Amino acid sequence: MASKTSAEKDRQLGLSSATYEEIMAGQASDVYFERSLNAASRVKHDANIVAEVTLSGPLDPWVNFTGLNEVLGILTGKKVDVYAIPEGTIISPRDMAGNPVPVIRIEGNYDDFGEFETSILGFICQSTGISTYSSRIRDVLGETPFFSFGIRRMHPAISPMIDRAAYIGGADGVSGILGGKLIDQKPVGTMPHALSLIFGDDKAWEMTVKAAGPKGVKTVLIDTYMDEKFAAIKAATMFPDLNFIRLDTPSSRRGNFANIVREVRWELDLRGYSNVKIMVSGGLKLENLAELKAAGAEAFGIGTSIASAHPYDFAMDIVELNGTPLTKRGKHSGKKNLLRCNKCMGILSVPSTKTNTICKCGGKMENILIRMLEKGKLQKPYESPGSLRARTLKELELLRLTAQNQ
Secondary structure (H helix, E strand, O other): OOOOOOOHHHHHOOOOOOHHHHOOOOOOHHHHHHHHHHOOOOOOOOOEEEEEEEEEEOOOOOOEEHHHHHHHHOOOOOOOEEOOOOOOOOOOEEEEEEEOOOOOOEEEEEEHHHHHHHHHHHHHHHHHHHHHHHHHHHHHOOOOEEEOOOOHHHHHHHHHHHHHHHHHOOOEEEEEEHHHHHHOOOOOOOOOOOOOOHOOOOHHHHHHHHHOOOOOOOOOOOOOOOOOOHHHHHHHHOOOOOOEEEEEHHHHHHHHHHHHHHHHHHHHOOOOOOOEEEEEEEOOOHHHHHHHHHHHHOOOOOHHHHHHOOEEEEEEEEEEEEEEEEEOOOOOOOOOEEEOOOOOOEEEEEEEOOOOEEEEOEEEEEOOOOEEEEEEEEEEOOHHHHHHHHHHHHHHHHHHHHHOOO
């Protein structure tokens, strides 16, 4: 029996996650890739292929594509060319003709990247699910700020990825320390219930306000012991320059959360504390955000629904072998480009020999599959998370304008 590595020994009682080295070595993969490549290595063959990644489902109207950074990371140094749409691109999973949309194209010898298929798909499936959900929240809330508070609901090893995807998708900030470092933003947070439980509300609020400093955002959590209305009045009276009071009312006490927000807003305004805004958190989902915003909530801390967003089922398939179009049943063979209209955002999957055309709306359609790696080498410095988030916001605005003009 083979001896166990230190990582494997630690995994018996400790972290169950794969190490960076194991992922880069192709060990976080389905075993049939390893077995197939080992078998192929014993037979003389020439397998220069083109593989494409498309979305099998759910076939939502659009997704916000993310996770490419890790795909490029695992393929850098390999003898492959990689073409992809940029992260933060809002894209439909099917083109105007109903054909699958390629989001990544990999060209090279199968032996050089085949074993990484599992990881490649995992990178983008989960990240795209999170960024898409975050973008849908941004679309509903408009300019109203929301923050990703959900890393406690998932394995800590992936907390930076969750925060990054949420931020690119449109979140105004993240709670994670590592996530904040990854996106080059100061992590955000208010105060835990534990502070009030240990020191009492008055002292906990005082400590929180003092820790924020004269220029920091002052936010206190008010629902640990008291009714929200009276706690809000008390907190605003003690600290008239508060920026936010946060409602994290437990579900067993919540009833109609929007009505609680309205009541608190009324009482604060009546006493001259219209400057004190209301932040809500706790079990929030996409479907109840509009109502809470209309009721008076002016900031949102959203956790589980972002972090546990449903992943998208991307699939990677060979579409060309040694220059000849070839693929399995149910897929479209041949190397492709992806054209998008600069006017209506319509997309077309076309043979790679075609790089532009005129859209039926009259706009110009150009290829958006960009060469990211050539022979395993990154072609230009990779975009920052802030730049990717800016693309998302621009694309969401284009999506809204396009919908209005239809």
